Amino acid sequence: MIKNGASxxxxxxVPSMADALEFDPAFLMSNALEQAVGHTGAKxxxxxxxxxxxxxxxxxxxxxxLASGNNxxxxxxRSRAALLAIFGK
Numbered sequence: 001m002i003k004n005g006a007s008x009x010x011x012x013x014v015p016s017m018a019d020a021l022e023f024d025p026a027f028l029m030s031n032a033l034e035q036a037v038g039h040t041g042a043k044x045x046x047x048x049x050x051x052x053x054x055x056x057x058x059x060x061x062x063x064x065x066l067a068s069g070n071n072x073x074x075x076x077x078r079s080r081a082a083l084l085a086i087f088g089k
Contacts, residue, residue, distance in 0.1 A: 008035050026052035 018025035
């Protein structure tokens with residue numbers, strides 16, 4: 001019923017469901033949040049708390065922190081261009 005949208009996934013069930021499905025919990029939480037409070041409510045929550053970071057994105061952040069010596073570096077035009085170039089953008 002959850003899969004076909006007939007029933008909402010309770011927010012407190014997201015971690016265990018994500019684990020059972022081997023799915024990223026942050027991504028699943030974003031979808032469950034929108035389902036629970038609607039698009040406008042979810043947008044307001046994300047505007048306040050920021051976009052959830054997926055496990056894959058967290059891996060990238062850890063490498064960037066390692067490479068920078070754990071400094072809080074500003075994203076310069078040069079570093080942005082280098083990152084975009086990795087993905088052919």
